[in-house]
Amino acid sequence: MGNLKFDIDDTCVKCGACAVDCPVQCITKGATQFNIGNGCIGCGDCYSICPVGAVKMSKCETDKE
Ligand code: SF4
Ligand code: SF4
Structure with missing residues (x-):
């Protein structure tokens, strides 16, 4: 029951696959990469x-990277 956190880094190539796949649609397209916003359920x-x-x-x- 680990509380997992997901983040997108700058190696994102903006393919959009994650945003399409996210069940709660909390991934949005930013200027340089996609970003995970509030509402992520950690799936x-x-x-x-x-x-x-x-x-x-x-x-x-x-804070382990
Ligand atoms: S848009 Fe999402 S799936 Fe595509 S490269 Fe960026 S983080 Fe990965
Ligand atoms: S709910 Fe969170 S972990 Fe699941 S696809 Fe969306 S951003 Fe990624």
Whole structure:
């Protein structure tokens, strides 16, 4: 029951796959990359689908990069 946090870094190539796949549609297109906003339920779909590994997963309790 880990509290997972997902973030998109600057290696995002803006393919949009994660935004399409997100079940709660909390991923939006920013100027230079896509961003995960409020409402993320931590399902991990974006993490799984990203073709370039731009979605990073971390535990909320730690700052481990
Ligand atoms: S972990 Fe799931 S809910 Fe959160 S941004 Fe990714 S696809 Fe959306
Ligand atoms: S799937 Fe990956 S590369 Fe594509 S928009 Fe999402 S974070 Fe960026």
